[in-house]
Amino acid sequence: MGGRLLRIGVTVFPGSNCDRDALYVVGRMGAEAVELWHADPDLKSVDAVIVPGGFSYGDYLRPGAIARFARVMGPLEEFAKEGGPVLGVCNGFQVLTEAHLLPGALLRNTHMRFVCDRVRVRVETTSTPWTAALSPGEELTLPVAHNEGNFFAEPGTLSCLEDEGRVVLRYLENPNGSANDVAGVCNEGRNVVGVMPHPERVSDPALGSDEGLRLLRSVLVGAGV
Amino acid sequence: MPETLKIRVLVRPKAGILDPQGEAVRSALPALGFGGVKTVHVGRLIELEVESTDDVDAMCRRLLSNPSIEEYEWEVVS
Amino acid sequence: MPETLKIRVLVRPKAGILDPQGEAVRSALPALGFGGVKTVHVGRLIELEVESTDDVDAMCRRLLSNPSIEEYEWEVVS
């Protein structure tokens, strides 16, 4: 796609609350931010999609359980199956697992508390569009803020994720009881990535760090921009 | 060792009290292609294995339910 | 208008799946003077009023429970 400004969509569900943060950061990435309203079954020909954090539908029933049925999800699933880069952050990660675009599920934090903190994570694979610009084994300090970040997958699935190198980020200090300290995973096609930490919250030196921006900008590298 | 009883506790929002979860699910259903659902209420299911039922009611009152907004019922299921 | 059926859906964590809420309740009980509780599991109670039961199972599978971590059962209560 050469020099063309990349269009990155950000889905907005009722109750999403990191959508504006994501749209802002897409601008800082040097891409064009496109709002994708949950009720419009239209991805507006974006080149990549971020499913942002928040409390879609209040996290009622189960986080992501209702949002995954939103009209925008149809085209999003198509886009994902065709290999389009999709990043789910926090609640976005939960939505993508509920939609079966990513394996496993995110359970209640074992300590039963909402956790808002900054944690160290290790980049486990750089062969995804969202980590391509990082170095393998690199350590990042990223913010987490969630009630249900405790990644679970059947033992079989989990070992398969490990064997296929589909654990994308791993906690160096586990904030929620997550299996194998998993902080992020990708799908078989490696184009769909879900992470509990919030890269968009550390994408600005004014906020003390832009490690998140480096992660997010990977998608531009991947796209050869 | 004493054989244990299986207890099932159902906790639901008191009548008249706002049930945001139930309301959110109900209003979402049509969009998911599920019509004809009149009301939805979401509560908690708690299953216990106990040695005796003596304390069960007290547990429900003090810990398992919040009497200010919830009502509960319990039964021995086995 | 068609008279409605009251449905009760019980959703619980699959056996063997970590249940932080149940664990929290269990570990809180002794401090409150409630002994002799072997296991505690916390799940969801969903009560629906529907016109027909045709869709109920699909709703349970697709929306009300997450089959990869939860199991469900439902019955017509009235």
Add this chain to the structure above:
Amino acid sequence: MGRAPSYLELSLFSVMWSEHCGYKNSRPLLKRFPNQGRRVLQGPGENAGVVEIGDGWALAFKMESHNHPSAVEPYEGAATGVGGIIRDILAMGARPVALLDSLRFGPLSEERNRYLFREVVRGVGGYGNAVGVPTVGGEVEFADAYSGNPLVNAMCIGLIRVDDLMRSSASGEGNLVVLLGSKTGRDGIHGATFASDELTEESESKRSNVQVGDPFCEKMLIECCLKLLGEGMLVSLQDLGAAGLTSSASEMAASGGVGIEIETDRVPLREGGMEPWEVMISESQERMLAVVEPDKAEAVLKMAERYELVGAVVGRVADHGDLRVIHEGEVVGTVPAGYLADAPVYEREVVRPTYLDEIPSLSPEDLPQPENYNEVLLKMLSHSNLCSRRSIYGQYDHEVGTDTVVPPGADAAVMRIKGTKLGFAAAADGRGRHCYLDPRGGGAATVVEAYRNLSCLGAEPVAATDCLNFGSPEKPDGYYQLAECIQGMAQACEAFGTPVVSGNVSLFNETDRGAIYPTPTVGMVGVLKDVNRHSTPAFKREGDMVVVIGKGWRSSLAGSEYLEVVQARIAGRPPEPDLTAEKEYSDLVRRLVADGLIDTAHDISSGGEAVALAEMVLAGGLGVEYERVKAGLLADGHGGRRTDMALFGENGASFLVAVPEERWDELQKALGGVPHDSIARVGGDGIKIGNLIDVGLDDLREAYERDLFETHAPEGGHIG
């Protein structure tokens, strides 16, 4: 009104004139607060105060109490408290961008208090986290006086363009009144009157009308209203709080000098069979009332639908000055809106309580001097009133919005404003014990604390909001405390040029165990012209010189934290705040930060100099060492006083700052005649004060970084 009111009219009066809405007892006293200033765009009287902060931006902010609801149902009480204050800010047209919470509980040794504390914190987080407004600060204290009567004060700050300010006054005969948000149920019927009763066994049974919050709906309400305002579709906007439609409609009408007619059968209801009076006073949450021009009504309702909200035209603006309630086409109640909005006021005689003369005076001579100051320091740092608050704010999303520059943990939070160099800081403070020992001095000290905390970060304090938490004003002691605290606060705000632009009153905070400490809480906001020029308490560089500025060594043990924690006594009269010195030194520290001379500052407050130093060590992970010579000086208490007084005494008007050695001369010049003393150096792996204190970083952390909650506490429930 010249005739006997109907039952409906009576219920309107009863809810509106109850203290909660009408400020019967406090209104005359509130007049003492200064409320003017060059930055003030909106003082008291609207839903929130508004101050201009530059570049065409303004901040709308207010603090509100939800004490009684939280005592009965802590999770929902706290949650709906947060929801309510957010809607006040929204009503001004501002986007809510920050929350703070000011909390008081009985000692954590009691199970009931642990339960209230745990569920209140969960409630604040449960609502704030979901609605997507970061909780960036607050404060919490534990004392017997709050057992059974917790205090839950929530503050919200909103950001708005000066030109976009919204008001609540209705206008335009024939304009339509639209209700937006959630359906109306029987929530909190008579809750407004209940909120001003003393808590009794009997009120425990009023639980059935507990209000439940729905942060999801609130989030939709925020986005919907901001969109409607952005597109200029609203004439005026007002939140529904205590007394529901009644207070909102009558206030909108009264302030606009018009009348409003409400058709109760047009209000979307959650339950059947609600009487008109129930609809009028229902306190169902997540609702806003808007005045809309007829031709825009349809678009407004469409917008509500887009945001999955209930929207309905429920009435119209009329030229008569009445609030008229219409049911099935019949007028079932008519009350002049002004009557409702202006409740009668009581002025009472101020009588000095005898307890003040019975407070034991403090003669340090008969206090035993501690043997081991390492133990004393650790005991102080691990005390529930001094230890880290991380286990609280770690449950609050304090980063959503990506504007939090200085998160909780410092003296105040700093927020940026995207697209500008501007920033603002906010802090909430209260000093219950001090106000009990000396109401006027304590009232002033409360304002001082907030002023100092903002200045530490380099922010210029511009205005304040407050929450007046007191016992019964119908008892002489209670009224005296109320009057005197207000006097002290007013004097300080006057001296500092920080007008009080909004506030809230919560009286009758009494249980069968007696009244709470008089606890006015103050929320203050300050401006940073360059948000990158701020300081924090954390030590940043080995070798920095640590300088005490102000009255550090003229400290006292009277009513101090040390006296209560270590000597187990509550006695003496804390030193009178020196407002002139407080302002002079605070302003100086702020200039030092703004000029880029220092990036490390902390005020000496609860726990005195030693605790303040330890906090700076803990925040930065770098140790500190008193220079030997000076240590001697301090050992005899900075000139002949007791060691414990020198280490842990409190006085105020004092700060600790740190600078690289090469800037020491520059700093001295800048300090000029202001009393200061270079006392220590950053370095080592702990806190070392001569031969008195030597504690390693790990021990400090273990004492300070305490988890204030039980581990794995289950959700909800009703314990105790």
